Amino acid sequence: MKKPWLSYPYILWMTIFIIVPLVLVLYYSLTVKVDGTVVFSLDNFAKVMQPIYLKVLWRSVVLAVASTVICLVLGYPVAMILSGRDLSRKNTLVMLFVIPMWMNFLLRTYAWMTLLDRKGVINLLLGSIGLPQANILYTDWAVILGMVYNFLPFMVLPIFSVLSKIDRSLIEAAEDLGSNSFKVFIRIIFPLSLPGVVSGITMVFMPAVTTFIISKLLGGSQYTLIGNLIEDQFMRVYDWNFGSALSIIMMLMILASMALMSRYDKEEAGGGLI
Amino acid sequence: MENSSKRVLSILTVLILLAVTLTGCTGNEGGAAGKTVTINVFNWGDYIGESTIRDFEDKYPGIKVNYENFSTNEDMYVKIKTGGSAYDVAIPSDYMIKRMLDEGLLNKIDMNNIPNYKFIDQRFKNLSFDPGNEYSVPYMWGTVGILYNKTMVDDTIDSWEVLWDKKYSKQILMPDSERDSIGVTLKMLGYSMNTKNVAELEAARDKLIEQKPLVLAYVVDEVKDMMIGESAAMAVVWSGDAYYCMSENENLEYVIPKEGTNYWFDSMIIPSTSKHQKEAELFIDFMCDPEVAFANADYIGYATPHSEAMKLLDPELTSDRNAYPLMEDLVNCEIFEYPGDEVNKQYNRIWTEVKAD
Incomplete structure (x- = not known):
């Protein structure tokens, strides 16, 4: 063979x-x-440890974690709805969810700039019904919004696919044994969906922590993330050595988070029901 | 079995026929018109007339132009330095031309092949970055100043200090370009824009970090849409962008602050990576043709160094001393110089620290 x-x-x-x-x-x-x-x-690595760059690293991690958590909170219910039993609607819904991903990622982000602008569509609507203006473009909220919007499908789809494969008889068995729907969710559905959750978290966290274009466009280049710092070293400053050191640090961070996630995954899913 | 192999065979035949005829086509075309040469032109964003490239290709059917944009001198430098693609013509500014010249990144231009060079005004020849006029042909020039919206600002704007006025918090746009942002800060502090003194640079950095909460965004080409759309009250811009915006929105006004500013020259150069020197020179000469230079300057709004094109432009514009300053208006002003690699690293570091904070 x-x-x-x-x-x-x-x-x-x-x-x-x-x-x-x-x-x-x-x-x-x-x-x-x-x-x-x-x-x-080792100068390049020593440089990464300077407070100003550690601040950038910290900011990247905070924004990425925040958007991952938001994606999970928003994405899990969506995945549950999508995996619901009503088949005819399901395909259309999944389709609707996937269609925006056919558009270029940059275009979608630019679209948010027009929507969020001070004289943008959202503020025009708010203004026309007499509500105060929302100036969120070029704040870290706009960056988080951009990340959540762009990466949400990466959270929903893995969870959705795990949820749709859950053996219905397990749920029925739990119900027969007297569990209410909340208990069924906590004891059966959620533990079984953990592999999807774990891969969703990894798939959102990785691009979120490395992005540079979302913070550049929606953050107005004010919220330097590690991705921006690396881009700058290669594209403007021409210091490939420092840029590479930053990249290595970032790769180590991602590796560490993946290792952490996979351990968690094994313990829960492996030791549990599967 | 028999059937399907026949089908495969027929599909293959069709594909082969297609391939043969198609390659035949391109071969013939090349033979008829002589070999088509593609030149790579590397220019700032929004910095050329609408039909200039097409007109050039119409005039020289054997040459195709692959046109690419950059947004700062530093971006352009790195792309040429790393040699990813072989650019034939690029349009950097003064200090960057000097840097590239020092590093051997420029080819000499044979001025005999640029007959239209005679139209370039004497003021723009023998400039410090190219004293012998051997490496560069002036394209546009201008200043850096403040573009502001009269309806959103009630003070008289005549100083860089207004950019630190808390009253305009989140109404200020700064250029995402290290020399420009650091430069205006140095000017405001009363230092030279070309300082090599690290203490002065660090003072500028602290000032810029202090300003950061007031800044709405750091932008380059986006500044035009944002000022025209009145998303911000004021912005540090290049003069031509200012005049473009003013033609689109009459509430806008451009000033050169009293502390002085940077005046700059963007010139066409041929990078040493060029493989088509002859065609590159044709392109540069074409850009200096009076009609073309006029159409170009008229469209993009920057000041032209071309004496004939200037005559064709609206006299109201060319007599505006903010758009076409005379030398005596530029007393406090400086041209950027390349400070050398060591000091340049300090500029890089300062800007990275401002952005990272």
Whole structure:
């Protein structure tokens, strides 16, 4: 059954597009240029530890966690509704949820700029019914809104797919044994949906913590996140060494959060009912 | 089985025929019109006439233009420096031209191939960043100032200090461009825009961080829509953008603050990565054609260094001393200089720290 040659293109692909870039990033992060010669140095990492950059890291994590939590709170009920039994409506609803994702991510974010602007559609509507204006464009609320809006499907879809696969007989059994619907949810549905929740959290948190375009457009370049800092090092400052060190730190953060999530996932789901 | 293999065979035949005829087409086309050359032109956003590129391609059918935008000098520099794509013409500003020249990133331009160069006004030749007029051909020039909305501001605006006035909290737009934002702050503090003194730069940084809560956003090209749409009361802008906005919204007014400002020159250069020197020179010459230069300046609103184009422009504009300042109006003003790599790193650091705070 083993056909090792089948994996060669994949190995080649991985080497060119994953291993080599990673090695390059690592190389840049551990070196500095002194008078035209490249020398080994940990300066770049020391620089990341400066309070001003730690502040940026902290801000990125806070905004990403906030938007992940909001996505979960909004997304779980949506996923439950979508996975409900009414089949004819279900497909249409899922479709409606997925359609906005066909549009380019940048366009959708630009659209929010027009909506949220001081003279934008939302404020015009508010003004026309005599309500006070909402000036949220270029605040961190706008950044969180942008993240939640853009990444919500990544939370809903994994939870939805896990929920739709739950064996109905388990729920029926619990009901037969006298559980009310709240108890069924707490003891059966929620634990069974945890793998979906975990992958949803990872899929929202990762792009949220690394984004640079949402904070640039909706935050008016005022809320520098780690993604903006990295973009700046590569695109404006031309300090690839520091940019690479920042990237490595970010990758470590993501790895750590994934490790944490997967452990949680195993304990709960593995030790539980599955 | 028999049937399906026949079908596959016929599909294959069709595909092959298509491929052959299509490649045949392009081959013929190339043969008839001579080899088509594509030149890569790298310019600021919103910085060229509406039909300029098309007119050029019509005039030289053998040359196609691949036109790309950047939003700050620094962005442009990194893209050319890293050599991802081979640009043939780029339009950076004074200090960046000097930096690129020092680093060997520029090709010499053969001025014999730019006959229209004679139309460039004497004032714009022999500038400090290109004393021998060998590497650059002036494109536009202008100043940095404050564009404000008369209906939203009731003070007389004549100083950079208004940008720190708490009254205008969340009404101020600053450029997301390090030299410009740091530069106006240095001017307000009474320092040179080209300072190499780290203490002065750090004073500017502290001022900018102090200003941050008052700033609505740091923007570059978006500033025009926002000022025209009256989303903010004032903005630090380049003169041409200001005149474009003023033509769209009559409540807007542009001033050059009394502390002085930066006046700048954007010039066309040929990066050393260029593979089409001849075509690049044709393009530069085309841009200096009086008609083209006029249409260009008329559309984008910046001041042209082209003497013939200036004559064709609306005299009301060219006699406006905010739009076309005379040298005596620019006493406190400075041209940006490249401060050298070490000091440049300090500028980078200061701006990163302002943005990160």
